Amino acid sequence: MGQAALLDPLTGLGNRHVMTSTVDRAGDEQSVVFVDIDDFKQVNDRYSHAVGDEVLRRIAVILRTHCRADDVPVRYGGDEFVILVFGGEVAAEGVAARLHDAVRTAPWWQVARGLKVTVSVGVGHATAAHGAMAAADNALHVAKNAGRDRVVMV
DSSP: OTTGGGBOTTTOSBOHHHHHHHHHHHTTSEEEEEEEETTHHHHHHHTOHHHHHHHHHHHHHHHHHHSOTTOEEEEEETTEEEEEEESOHHHHHHHHHHHHHHHHHSOGGGTSTTOOOOEEEEEEEOOSSSOHHHHHHHHHHHHHHTTSSSEEEO
């Protein structure tokens, strides 16, 4: 029962409780990769909520596949995901680039005819002025405002 309270039931990833406890324990040693599915509302509206749920499940598989063993992928909420990355900026940037490419090249046509899925990704590192989560959130907003389907690092 306790384990179930830490998992997102749709994706099987950790939830915000996992993220919060990991961030609290890590302090300023981690980087954050913030992932948002581009135009996800249109997926639900055009194809169906069942297709939207399948997209979320497949994104979760991509995250698990392209994260390293010590990374912590969580479903932040809705169509947003966070990966807590330990090992420095280069490690976080590598995770972000791999998962961005994997989403772009995934066989989305198997889920629904004509479906294309992209993600915007923000990578943040802890600094004296800001935590990694705030930096990643800012980077994500820059990625979305720059046209989506890209990785931005702060």
